[in-house]
Amino acid sequence: MDKQKIKSKKAIIPLVCIGVLAAGLVLIFAWSAGLLGNRTTTASFLKDIPNSFPAGYRRAHSKGICFEGTFRSTGKLAPFSKATVFSQDSSAVLGRFSIGTVDPFAADNSTRTVSMAMMISSENNQQWRMKLNNHPFFVTHDALGVIRRSDAYKIDSTTGKPNPALVSAFLKDYPEAQNFIDWADKAPWVNSFAVAEYNVINAFYLIDSKGNKHAVRWSMRPHAPFSAWSKEEREHASHDFLFDDLKQRLDKGALYWDLVMTFAEPGDEIENPSKAWPANRRQIVAGVLEIKRVFDQTEGGCRDINFDPTKVPAGIEVSKDPVLTARAGIYAHSYNARVREIGYGKATDAIGKKETSKDK
Amino acid sequence: MSQQKNLKSGSRIREWFKSVKIFKLRRRHINRSLPLNFNLTGRILHWLMATLILSTMFIGLGMMTSLSSRPWLIDLHIPIGVAILFLCILRFVNRIMNPIPALPSDMPKIEKKMAHFMHWVMYAFMFALPITGWGQLSAGGFQAKLSQNIILPSLIDQNPVLYAWLHDIHRGLAWSLFFIVVGHLSIALLHALVMKDGIFSSMTWGKDKIKKETKRPSA
Incomplete structure (x- = not known):
């Protein structure tokens, strides 16, 4: 009886409608997944990463080292943000220094970009993740x-x-990319991770206890005096010059950076990371980061952390800065790719396992 | 595997409920006659969860592709997932404690078996998806945040091996569930628009007669 109903002429219209609905849902699903049309998705940013990429390494800034530190708040930012990290005395930090290259085996003199990433854990189970670079603004808007x-x-x-x-x-x-090209041409290279100023580049909002929003960007300003890396010195530098220097400096004592919060003024472009705000904007030192120890990323630690800059604690909110929001998705894909490789046992060098056979 | 386990534990729990005295009164009512509709709680939960599940699947795709919206999409995906987990447990308890409408007596036996099997498969998916999602957050060192201040505890310790597995299982289950939902919806509409046999209206407020079976369905 059921079968006859389906075969009857009256059933044609409903059957077509159901078919169209089901096919429509599948098509919308495929489009949403980025499988239909040439929609640019956050996965598109990893399209140029070769299949031969060393398993288990980050897809960008692959060469790095983990650090442990402490963030000590000055308390001066507490009126502007209810984040516990600004009111409590000290918070634990796990972070990473890296150089701006995709090749995990690159020489340290192969790029002028140095980076600091960290996760600050504070009271009430709050995490603040960030990834900062030594360039003062982003290439594109x-x-x-x-x-x-x-x-x-x-x-x-x-x-x-x-x-x-x-x-x-x-x-x-x-x-606007010309500004970055000029900066890369003219600005001096740093000869140590310890002397670099690291900038968050994207904008965020601090939320105070009354719910007011304050647009900010921040940077980590080193206590160590600036020292440049000349072209000649770079040419003769050893392969791991910057990483060796960092270890040597820490053997002698801790390294310090001020977390400097810069407040936007009306008219400043909040959502354009390619444009630095004027130098005379109000700045407050939120606290001091102390780093005492670095350790190899093959030991885990920073290796298994996604320093997604949109993971901010209560009291900080992300802005609509399009580079910031895209970073969230791009970092997730990079993280998934490398952790899958580690999880499925494909990673060797990245987790400190010596390759037993060269497969070529 | 998991649905079989569910089936077994489902009937075991039902047996347990039957053995408890305070449910006896209710049981007599169950045996008297089978309803035309799923009970009101069941119907509300069905349509509410259908909405939540379908939206959170698209939110999931959006947060893995969108250049602009990942931060707020993931802030929605997690609480919706936790809500589905909670509602799924509620629905399971409601399902085993209450009688459900019988399938039409002229429905082929194999189709009835399929219907019951898929019914429990969907329960298994509704439960496994939030659990693997929560698990992968924990294994990846992320927080399951319901809001900025309400953060659920970690299910497991951070672990790249478990992250890899849970992430892939979560994604695989989500894609499978989407196609199951499309199939479920198509068949439901087929019953509503072509067969008109009361199966669709048993999940709505309609009172279409189902050709009564003499025996209660097994599942």
Whole structure:
């Protein structure tokens, strides 16, 4: 009887409707997953990572070292944010220094970018994760610019150089990138992790006890005096110069950075990370980071932490800065990829296992 | 495997309830006649959970792809997942304590078996998805946050091996459940629009007659 009902002519319209509905749902699902159309998703940012990437390593800033430290609050930021980290005396910190390259075996003189990442754990189970770089602003005003830039600067196999037409097309769409190119040309390199100032670059909001929002960016300002790394010194530097230097400095004593909070004023562009705010903005030292010990990332620790900068404690909120929101998804994909490799036993060097056989 | 286990534990729990005196009165009522609809609690839970499950699956896809919305999408995904876990347990208890409508007597036996089997498979998915989601957060060193200040305890310690497994299982289950839901919806609409046999209205407020069975369904 049931079968006859389905085969009858009256059933055609409902059957078609049901089919269209089911197919529609599947199509919307596929589109949402990024499988249909050429939607740029956060996964698109990892498309250029080679399949031969050493298993278990971060997909960017792969070469790094873990650190343990303490954040001591000055209490001066408590009126602007109810985050417990600003009111309590000290909080535990687990972090990571890295250089700005995808190759985990790169020489330290191969990039001018140095980074600090950390997770500060404070009372009420609050975590504050961040990832900071030594450049003062981002290359482009949005995240798509990152893909456009890496596509534009891809080495043309016939000329051995990037295609100038693609580069100028990119600079036309992202004129602000010129500021970054100039900075990278002129600003001195740092000759130590200890002397670099690390900037969060993206904007956040501090939320005070009355619920008021204050737009801020922050940086970690070193107590150690700045010292540049000249071209000549770099050329003769050992392979792990920066990491060796860090260990040697810590053998002699702890290293310190001030967490300097900078407040935006009306008219400052909150959601444009390519534009630094004017230098005369109000600054408050929120606290001091003390680092006493570094340890190899193969031991775990920082290796298994995703320093997703959108994981902020109560009392801090993320802004709509498009580079910040995109970083959340991109970091998640990088994290999933490398932790899967470690979890499924594919990682060797990344977890301190010596490769037993060279498979080539 | 898990659904079989569920089935067994389901009937075992039902037996236990039957043995408890205070439920006896209720049981006599159960045996008298089978209802045309699932009970009100069951129907509310069904439609509420259907909405939550379908939305949180799309939220899940959104947070894994969107350039702009991941922070607030994940802040929604986690509390919805926890709500589904809580409601799923509630629904399970409601399901085993109350009679359900019989399937039409002229429905082929194999179809009835399939219907009951899928019924429990979906319960297993509704339970396993939030658990693996919560587990993967814990194994990855993340927090299961219901709000900025309400943070659930970790289910397990941070562990890359468990993170890898739980992350993949969570994703695999979610994709499977989506296709199960599409199938479930299509078959439900087939009963509503073509067969008109009372199966669809047993989950709504309609009173379509189901051709009565003499025996209670086994599951």
